[in-house]
Amino acid sequence: MTDKFRNKKLLRVFAFFIVQMLTVSIIAQSQINKPNFIIILADDLGYGDVGFTGSTQINTPHIDALAKDGVIFTQGYVSAPVCGPSRAGLMTGRNQVNFGFDNNPIVDLPQFDRNFVGLPVEEKTMADRLAELGYVNGLVGKWHLGEAEHFHPLKRGFHEFWGYLGGGHDYFPSKPDGKTYHREIICSYKEPQVITYITDDKGDECVEFVRRHRDESFFLYASFNAPHTPLQATEEDLALYAHIPEIRRRTYCAMVHRLDENVGKITEELKRTMDTQCTPARIEGHPSGRWDTRAI
Numbered sequence: 001m002t003d004k005f006r007n008k009k010l011l012r013v014f015a016f017f018i019v020q021m022l023t024v025s026i027i028a029q030s031q032i033n034k035p036n037f038i039i040i041l042a043d044d045l046g047y048g049d050v051g052f053t054g055s056t057q058i059n060t061p062h063i064d065a066l067a068k069d070g071v072i073f074t075q076g077y078v079s080a081p082v083c084g085p086s087r088a089g090l091m092t093g094r095n096q097v098n099f100g101f102d103n104n105p106i107v108d109l110p111q112f113d114r115n116f117v118g119l120p121v122e123e124k125t126m127a128d129r130l131a132e133l134g135y136v137n138g139l140v141g142k143w144h145l146g147e148a149e150h151f152h153p154l155k156r157g158f159h160e161f162w163g164y165l166g167g168g169h170d171y172f173p174s175k176p177d178g179k180t181y182h183r184e185i186i187c188s189y190k191e192p193q194v195i196t197y198i199t200d201d202k203g204d205e206c207v208e209f210v211r212r213h214r215d216e217s218f219f220l221y222a223s224f225n226a227p228h229t230p231l232q233a234t235e236e237d238l239a240l241y242a243h244i245p246e247i248r249r250r251t252y253c254a255m256v257h258r259l260d261e262n263v264g265k266i267t268e269e270l271k272r273t274m275d276t277q278c279t280p281a282r283i284e285g286h287p288s289g290r291w292d293t294r295a296i
Contacts, residue, residue: 034217037130038206038270040263041090041221043083043142043228049256057244058253062264083167083228084144091125091145091156099123104167107147118146119156127157130219138213139163140205141223154188158221162187162205168225171198171232171255181230197234199226199255203262207269214273222266227255234258 047053050060052067079089079096084104088096096102099120107114119125127137138160139153146152147165154161164183173195185192195201206222233254240257244250 034133034135036217037135037219038210038266039090039219039221040266041087041141041223042259043225045227045256045259049253050260058256058260059240060256060260062260062267066263066267083142087144087223088119088123091119091127092123093126094123105144105146107166114146115148115150118148118151121150121155125157127153127219127221129157131157131159133217135217135219136160136213137219137221138209139221139223140209141202141221142167142169142225143223160188160209162189162192163202163223168228168230169198170195170230171226172196197258199224199258199262203265206262206266210266210269210273224259224262226259227252231255 049055049058051058051064052060052072078086080086080102082104085096085101088099088101092099099122101119105117106112107117127139130137137158139158139162141163143153143161143163143165144167145156149155152161152165153163162185164185166183168181169183170181185195193201202222202224206220209218209220231248231251233251237254237258238250241250241253244253
């Protein structure tokens with residue numbers, strides 16, 4: 001192995017380990033004076049690929065606004081370099097190695113029994129604990145914490161689920177004659193719509209969740225897979241980054257741009273909700289004037 005190749009590989013591994021996911025938490029004040037929680041999770045997002053961490057290549061005004069109005073935890077790290085374990089740590093608040101979830105759940109190989117591949121049922125999730133406090137909990141997007149029935153989100157504290165149980169999904173509708181990364185879209189409250197561009201579909205479902213439960217205390221886990229592979233972007237977004245010659249980088253930038261647009265959808269819906277529900281007395285003292293934001 002040459003030094004050049006070794007250094008490039010080490011850099012790639014280091015970047016993946018440090019920035020595998022960006023979590024943005026939004027806390028809004030509800031009508032009954034309990035905070036509502038939204039966790040927006042991005043998958044495989046590079047640390048330097050949003051504006052507030054220094055990117056001048058990708059435009060992310062909505063994510064940057066959360067950082068500007070809230071708190072940035074510059075030493076808040078994910079607890080694993082890959083998807084499943086880091087999500088297990090996030091959902092439980094515990095180091096996932098302590099309960100044996102130290103690698104991605106693999107359910108499509110014969111040596112693994114899907115009934116034992118997932119977040120152990122003995123572990124309480126964030127949704128479990130909030131449900132005990134009377135919250136309505138929703139998950140939109142990627143689960144990746146087990147595909148057997150007893151690992152299902154609706155048995156782990158969530159009341160609503162729109163998404164898929166596995167680790168990823170095509171961004172566009174899958175073609176019958178092509179290679180696909182397709183998982184069944186499961187929805188607990190309606191017949192799931194046909195996929196258009198899955199980042200947009202997730203953003204729309206998050207907005208609808210906020211609208212449905214605006215008069216309740218809620219927790220929404222907005223679990224995006226963007227910009228995780230496969231690298232697939234809309235023609236509209238690719239055109240915005242046409243000046244980038246390398247096609248994979250151009251596509252990645254376009255995918256992050258689309259993620260930011262959907263973060264904007266969610267925050268704009270929260271603003272509308274707050275404008276119609278909150279009085280100045282109820283939100284007095286909040287640093288942003290309307291809601292608290294904390295970006296990790």
